[in-house]
Amino acid sequence: MKKLAKLLAHRRTVVFLDLEGTQQSHELIAIAAIKADLNEDLTIKKSYKGMFHLVRPKKEVGRFVTQLTNITEVDVVDKGISYAKAMLALRNYVGKNFKKTAFFVFGNHDSRIFHQSFHYSPDADETIVKNVTHNLIDFSSFLGEFIKDQNGNPLSLINNLLVFKEPFQGVHHQPLDDAKNLMNLYRKVLERKDILLEEYIKVFQLLRHIPEPLKLMIQFIMKDQTINKDQFISHLKEYIG
Numbered sequence: 001m002k003k004l005a006k007l008l009a010h011r012r013t014v015v016f017l018d019l020e021g022t023q024q025s026h027e028l029i030a031i032a033a034i035k036a037d038l039n040e041d042l043t044i045k046k047s048y049k050g051m052f053h054l055v056r057p058k059k060e061v062g063r064f065v066t067q068l069t070n071i072t073e074v075d076v077v078d079k080g081i082s083y084a085k086a087m088l089a090l091r092n093y094v095g096k097n098f099k100k101t102a103f104f105v106f107g108n109h110d111s112r113i114f115h116q117s118f119h120y121s122p123d124a125d126e127t128i129v130k131n132v133t134h135n136l137i138d139f140s141s142f143l144g145e146f147i148k149d150q151n152g153n154p155l156s157l158i159n160n161l162l163v164f165k166e167p168f169q170g171v172h173h174q175p176l177d178d179a180k181n182l183m184n185l186y187r188k189v190l191e192r193k194d195i196l197l198e199e200y201i202k203v204f205q206l207l208r209h210i211p212e213p214l215k216l217m218i219q220f221i222m223k224d225q226t227i228n229k230d231q232f233i234s235h236l237k238e239y240i241g
Contacts (some may be wrong), residue, residue: 003071003142005042005049007137008038011038011100012035013102014035014101014102014104015034015101016033016034016182016183017178017182018105018179020069021116022059022062023060024123025058026113026116026117027057027083028117029058029069030053030054030055031086031090032119032176032179033117034047034176034183035048042188042190044183050180052176053086053089054079056077056082059120063180067221068188084124084125087124087129090132091189098131103159104134104137104139104183107140110138111136113232114132114133137236141204145200146203148206152206164189164219166185169184201222
């Protein structure tokens with residue numbers, strides 16, 4: 001996949017991340033990571049045992065977040081490590097290829113959590129934080145070009161998995177389960193390019209912001225019909241009136 005290869009930029013170590021953050025300050029309260037090595041064709045060659053830590057924020061977790069994740073104020077106070085230690089733990093987990101690692105997340109909120117956490121915990125190693133945030137790949141944004149719902153919106157992690165006939169494994173909003181499912185989605189996208197192609201064709205057929213004559217061309221193509229230059233010009237003239 002050319003676009004994915006461009007995003008990875010020859011990196012062959014990847015980490016699938018899932019973060020949970022506080023309701024108001026958007027600080028990290030839980031982090032899960034699963035490292036994997038890639039083959040030359042970008043498929044997963046080997047995955048490793050995951051890492052998980054609760055993290056102690058400076059501000060409150062928030063009732064809504066607790067309802068969503070089952071992570072309570074007591075949990076992060078009693079069991080959480082500092083943001084600085086969490087970043088060191090992530091670096092140590094990834095190992096020697098840390099600076100050459102791509103970090104996959106699902107959605108753009110994770111980048112904000114990294115930055116907000118550093119804002120509230122400036123004692124963390126800034127080089128670690130910058131290395132991660134500069135190498136984040138939002139897999140939701142990547143897939144959003146190829147797979148959309150009927151209204152042209154990107155799908156959730158769970159619904160993207162269902163496109164590939166894969167049910168979500170575990171409990172949603174449990175970070176390690178979310179990271180595992182993100183890795184599984186990545187694996188399925190590379191394994192089932194036929195499904196990705198089918199979905200991409202649907203996207204073309206649903207596009208609203210392309211000129212009508214081009215929509216007509218797409219319809220011709222999808223019906224296995226041919227159209228030459230003169231016919232195309234004729235359709236353009238007819239459209240212009």
